[in-house]
Amino acid sequence: MDYFLTEEQQEIREIARQIAEEKIVPVREELDEKEEFPAEIMNVCAQSDLFAVPIPEEYGGLGGGVMEMSLAVEELSKACLGVSVTYAATFLGSYPILLFGSDDQKAKYLPDIATGEKLGAFGLTEANAGSDAGGIRTTAVKDGDSYILNGTKQWITNGGEAEIYTVIALTDRSRGPRGASAFIVEKDTPGFSFGKKEKKMGIRASATRELVFEDCRIPAENLISKEGMGFMVAMKTLDMSRPGIAAQGVGIAQGALDVAVNYARERRQFGQPIIGFQAVQHMLADMATKTEAARALTYAVARYIDSDAKEVSKVSAMTKLFGADVAMEVTTNAVQVLGGYGYMREYPVEKMMRDAKILQIYEGTNQIQRNVIGAALIKEYAQKKS
Amino acid sequence: MQIVVCIKQVPDTTKVKINPETNTLMREGVESIINPFDLYAIEEAVRLKEAHGGVVKVVTMGPPQAGSALREAIALGADEAVLVSDRAFAGADTWVTAYTLAAAIRTLGQVDLILCGKQAIDGDTAQVGPSLADQLNIPFVAFVRKVREVADGSMVVERMFEEGYEVVRLPIPGLMTVVKEINEPRLPSLKGKMRAKKAEIFTIDRSALDVEDAFLGLDGSPTRVVKIFSPELKKAGEKWEEDPGEMAAKLVANLRDQKII
Structure with a gap:
């Protein structure tokens, strides 16, 4: 079937296909068997500019959209879903910044995503808040120029491997879901640690961990959009x-x-x-x-x-x-x-x-x-x- | 560092067949690719540029369609592309190719290092690289498997042999041909591909070169390819399926008959 892809879309597909066939297929069985994170393949994706695909040009990206991102994901997924989710989860972590971030937040975080130097991750799910995402309990309390985060996010793809996390936490418990806000948390922030790597049925090349916040202090400027918009x-x-x-x-x-x-x-x-x-x-x-x-x-x-x-x-x-x-x-x-x-x-x-x-x-x-x-x-x- | 990489566009020999009647390569419909060994030369040049700064110019001699190989080299990280192309250059053997390339490279200004793949997979001569160094009167090291260090005025490289390697100091400007052990070429990048699409290919023809017509093209070539043929297939052997004892006796008798034992 010809979906009348643009020349650029064809090239994205072509490069992703080449990575899939030459770099992923030969190692996918081993990555699955050993539950090994595909760091080298992510480097290849980075070098080939695959991480630049959906990032705007002004931040070093290629200015593609959901279509371009999907084409890359599709090709990588033909070879290994564990690898493709590692790639795709970076954008799940980036979309909050892309869609709602301030210019300063975009300028600070998106260029490193586009080069693939840093991976992203998104933290919403908790032990008691899966389908019922409104049930999250992680809190973020304003304290001067900071927010202090407490709580645990569960089953976070790229947890421990990503550098940039977007996390949903409650800033006003009394308002329920309307009291939730989105924050950017960088790896290595004091009070931010990771649980053990989960053992999974499939997508075993991908890393899934808990994000643990214990009095984790982040700058107030890391709030995405406004309080209550989480x-x-x-x-x-x-x-x-x-x-x-x-x-x-x-x-x-x-x-x-x-x-x-x-x-x-x-x-x-x-x-x-x-x-x-x-x-x-x-x-x-x-x-x-x-x-x-x-x-x-x-x-x-x-x-x-x-x-x-x-x-x-x-x-x-x-x-x-x-x-x-x-x-x-x-x-x-x-x-x-x-x-x-x-x-x-x-x-x-x-x-x-x-x-x-x-x-x-x-x-x-x-x-x-x-x-x-x-x-x-x-x-x-x-x-x-x- | 000003680096020139010489590449050749070749038919993908894994897909080429030989016409048994005419003994010529059946190139129709066969994809053209960058000679695989040249990919290692491009990659090494790009790595040297990334580590030490400079510009990578990729040069090929061939028909206009060889421009696609140059664009691919740009997608792989080369900065500029030079196509040495003229009807007068057609049919050149290795000596004439080196002679013509040398003249073209002299027009490119300062060049510190020339990189070539160790040989092309179509002709398999491994002659153009060394011959080019000779024409330019610069030192060369063939079969380089590693660049150890880059200093002012020279580089230290490892030259590969069947058993082991030599450590050689190569004065700059110089030329090296590389083997596949030297690196793992990267895949093209999306930004590189876009750059490649827009890239201007600088074409050098006969009129731009200080060369003598007597040394150009097929007529100027001191060597000729007289015949290309597939080696004859070995004749089918005999197959015995008998009692092992009997077969052993038969084998010994047979070998004695032929005076092998």
Whole structure:
């Protein structure tokens, strides 16, 4: 399918593809096995300017949008979701600054993101605040020219590896979610430490840790936007980042489809390649159709968001919901097409299936995506005059 | 440091086949690439520039379409591109290529270091680099696997052999050809690719060079490629599948017959 990409978009895809094939595929199994952070691959991404993609030109970036970021994420995801989430989480951590940061904050933090010198991370989730993000308990108390943070963020991608963290904390507990604010916290700030590295089912190359704040004093100028805007910042950030998760789904589904089709062409049973059997063909046909549909939706929405559209929560949630479900189904069926071999670690699809599961869970579970879509429908139809 | 990297555009030989009837390379539809060894030379030049400052100029002699190789070199970090191109240069052998390149490089102003890949994967001669140093009357070291240090007026490099290496001081200006052990070339960057797209390719033709026509192109070349052929495939051997004892006896008899033992 030709999606009429611009020349620049084609080049982003080309370089990301080259990194995926030459630098990620040869080591992905080892990274997964050893749960090793892909620092070297991040350096390659940095050197190739992949981190510059969605950062504005005035801060050393390439001025791309969600579409360009998604293209890079898709290609990296074909090879390894653990690597691609490490890349993408940097932008999840950067979007609060990009969307709501002051000029000074942008000038201070975005250039190092664009060069890839520093990775980013985003801290919202807590032990008792997952889908119910309004239940966060981390506090930020104003004290002169500082805020003092206390609390623990859980399951933070790039935790411990990133230099720049955007964190949501309560500045006014009495106001609930409306009392939340967004802050920039730099690594090595006294009172800011990390929990142990989590052991995960998939995306094992990525680092997931707790962020622990114990009387962590940060300058008041690190407040993003205004007090009370924390959830607005978080929600708008997720609107931008969810197509990236969808792109992860498209990438890993395509990667699994590629393996499955090639295997089916070569594997012989009952005297012929198994791709000759309609049972297999139909599975592959469904996998290909759904992957393409997820890609088409992701690109369409990414372009829509980049057109500065106002209301994007619903369509952004749709990409994530659909892309994640397609990824889970396609990777599961890829294992099925490969049969016993697919279940073995020497073939890449078992890892893809383990990796894909996270897509239905993180950045808002797929159930929460349906809530977002449902709420938008209610609002939309209430506004329509019958 | 003013660095010149000489590169060659070659057919991707991993994809080239030889026409068995005419014994010529079937280049149709085969992608052209930068000679892989030259990628190491570009990378080393860019690293030297990053460490010591300066400018990297990449030079190639070839038809206008070789400009795409130069643009790729810019995407990999080179600063300027020079295309040495003229119908009069066509068909040059290694001596004439070195002669012509030397004349072109003399027009580029100060040059401290020239880097070449150890050889091209199409001709496989490894002659142009050393021959170019000879034409320019500068010292050279071939098969460099490491640059140890860069000082005023000289560099210390390691020259690779099959077993071990030599440490050599190379006075500057000088030339070196590099082997793939020297570095791991980076992938192109997005900003580099955009720079490459806009980059101006400076073309040098016959009229810009102080050369003699008698030493140019195919007619000026002292050597000729008379024939290209695929080596004959080895004849199929005999295959025995018998009792091991009998086969051993048969083998010994056979070897005795041929007076091998």
